[in-house]
Amino acid sequence: MDSDLWLECINCHTKFDAKKIIYTCEKCGHLLDVKYGNLEKAIDGDWKKRPISVWKYYPFLPKLKQVISLNEGKTNLYHCTNLSDKLGINNLWVKNEGENPTGSFKDRGMTVGVSVAKSLGSRVVACASTGNTSASLAAYASKAKMACVVFIPSGKIALGKLAQAMMYGAFVLAIKGNFDEALELVQESCERFHMYLLNSLNPYRLEGQKTIGYEIIDQLNWEVPDTIILPIGNAGNISAIYKGLLEWKEIGLIEKIPRMIGIQAEGAAPIAEAYKKREKTVTFVEKPETIATAIRIGKPVNWEKALRAIYGTKGLAETVSDREILEAQKMLARAEGIFVEPASASSIAGLRKLIDNGEIDRNERVVCVTTGHGLKDPDTAIKSCEEVTQVQADITDIEKTLNKILSETMKIYAV
Numbered sequence: 001m002d003s004d005l006w007l008e009c010i011n012c013h014t015k016f017d018a019k020k021i022i023y024t025c026e027k028c029g030h031l032l033d034v035k036y037g038n039l040e041k042a043i044d045g046d047w048k049k050r051p052i053s054v055w056k057y058y059p060f061l062p063k064l065k066q067v068i069s070l071n072e073g074k075t076n077l078y079h080c081t082n083l084s085d086k087l088g089i090n091n092l093w094v095k096n097e098g099e100n101p102t103g104s105f106k107d108r109g110m111t112v113g114v115s116v117a118k119s120l121g122s123r124v125v126a127c128a129s130t131g132n133t134s135a136s137l138a139a140y141a142s143k144a145k146m147a148c149v150v151f152i153p154s155g156k157i158a159l160g161k162l163a164q165a166m167m168y169g170a171f172v173l174a175i176k177g178n179f180d181e182a183l184e185l186v187q188e189s190c191e192r193f194h195m196y197l198l199n200s201l202n203p204y205r206l207e208g209q210k211t212i213g214y215e216i217i218d219q220l221n222w223e224v225p226d227t228i229i230l231p232i233g234n235a236g237n238i239s240a241i242y243k244g245l246l247e248w249k250e251i252g253l254i255e256k257i258p259r260m261i262g263i264q265a266e267g268a269a270p271i272a273e274a275y276k277k278r279e280k281t282v283t284f285v286e287k288p289e290t291i292a293t294a295i296r297i298g299k300p301v302n303w304e305k306a307l308r309a310i311y312g313t314k315g316l317a318e319t320v321s322d323r324e325i326l327e328a329q330k331m332l333a334r335a336e337g338i339f340v341e342p343a344s345a346s347s348i349a350g351l352r353k354l355i356d357n358g359e360i361d362r363n364e365r366v367v368c369v370t371t372g373h374g375l376k377d378p379d380t381a382i383k384s385c386e387e388v389t390q391v392q393a394d395i396t397d398i399e400k401t402l403n404k405i406l407s408e409t410m411k412i413y414a415v
C-alpha cells in the first residue's frame with residue numbers, strides 16, 4: 001500500500017499505520033477511517049474518462065499491487081417513471097446494487113477488502129453475516145485463493161445466500177444465536193486464530209462501498225441528487241457513501257452532498273429511534289426482528305459514522321413495518337420490473353412513507369439504493385405473492401381459465 005495512506009480514529013484522531021491489522025482505535029476503541037494525503041491531485045486525472053466501475057475511482061481508493069476483482073460495480077441507475085407516477089413525485093431513480101456479481105453491494109467492499117487482506121499477507125478471511133456478506137466474501141476468497149470462514153445466525157439467513165456461501169466453498173459455521181452475537185464471536189475468533197476480519201467494521205471495505213455514491217453522480221452526468229435513500233443494517237453503507245462524497249466535496253469535485261436518509265425495519269431500528277430523539281448515541285435492540293433478514297441487526301457497529309452521515313447532511317432516519325416492506329417490494333417489481341430482496345425494498349417503503357409525511361418534496365431528485373437481488377430470498381417472495389393457477393394439460397381448461405383471467409385484467413386496465 002502507498003505511504004500516502006493511514007488509518008485514523010474518528011473520535012480521538014490518533015493515526016495508525018495502514019498496514020497495521022486493527023479494526024478499532026487502540027487508544028479509545030472508536031471506529032477507524034481510511035485517510036489519504038493529497039486527494040486534490042485526482043481532480044484533473046484521466047480516470048474521469050474511463051467507463052464506470054469500482055476501480056474507475058482508483059485515485060480515491062488504496063493503491064494495491066494486486067487487485068482481486070470480479071468486475072463489480074457499474075450497476076444500472078434506473079429512471080423509475082412508472083413508480084414515481086404511482087408515488088406522486090417527479091424525479092425518482094433506483095441504483096440497483098443487486099446487479100453486482102454475487103447479487104449485492106457487498107462486492108464493492110470485498111474487492112477492496114480482500115485485495116487488502118491479500119496484500120497484508122493474510123491467508124484466511126472471516127466474517128459474520130446475515131447472508132450477503134458471506135456470499136460475497138466467499139466468492140472473493142475463492143478468486144484470491146484464500147480460505148474463508150463465515151459465521152451465520154442459524155436458520156435466519158435467506159436460502160439463496162446460504163447456497164452461495166456453500167457453493168463458493170466457505171466454511172460455514174451456523175451459530176445458534178443472532179447476527180449481533182455472531183459478530184462478537186467472529187471478532188474474538190479473528191484475534192485468536194489470526195484470520196482477517198471483513199465485516200463493515202473493517203474500514204477498507206467501506207472504501208469500496210463509497211463508490212456507490214461516485215457512480216450515482218457520474219451516471220447523472222455530474223449532477224448531485226437532492227436525496228439518497230438506503231436501508232440501514234450494520235450502518236456501513238450509509239457511512240461509506242457519505243465519506244466518499246465528503247472527500248469529493250472537500251476537493252471541489254462536487255458542490256453539495258445529498259441528504260442521506262436511512263431506513264430501518266420497525267423491529268430492528270436503533271438508529272432511526274436515536275434520530276427521532278435527535279440523540280448522539282444509540283440504544284441497542286437486544287432481540288431484533290424483521291422479515292428483512294439483511295437488516296435484522298440490533299447493534300449496528302457503524303452507528304457512530306451513520307449518525308454523522310445523517311446529521312451532517314440534514315438527512316434523517318425512518319422506520320417501516322414488514323408489511324410496508326413487502327408491499328414496496330411488490331410495487332417496485334410490478335411497476336419497474338426490478339426484483340429486489342426485502343431489505344432493499346425498505347428504501348422504497350421509506351420513500352413512500354416520507355412522501356406521505358411531507359418529508360420529501362415532489363420535485364426533489366431522489367435516488368433509492370436497492371441493495372440486494374430478489375432471488376436471494378425466494379421463500380419470502382413466493383409467500384407474499386398470489387398462488388399460481390393450476391390447470392389441466394388441456395386447451396379447454398386453459399381457455400376457461402384464460403377467459404376469466406383476461407377479462408379481469410382488462411377491467412384493471414380500463415380503470
Ligand SMILES: *Cc1c(COP(=O)(O)O)cnc(C)c1O
Binds near residue numbers: 104106133344372373
Ligand atoms: C448488508 C445489507 C444491508 C445493510 O447494509 P449496512 O451497510 O449493514 O447498513 C442492506 N441490504 C442488503 C441487501 C444487504 O446485504
Ligand SMILES: [Zn+2]
Binds near residue numbers: 009010014029
Ligand atoms: Zn481513538
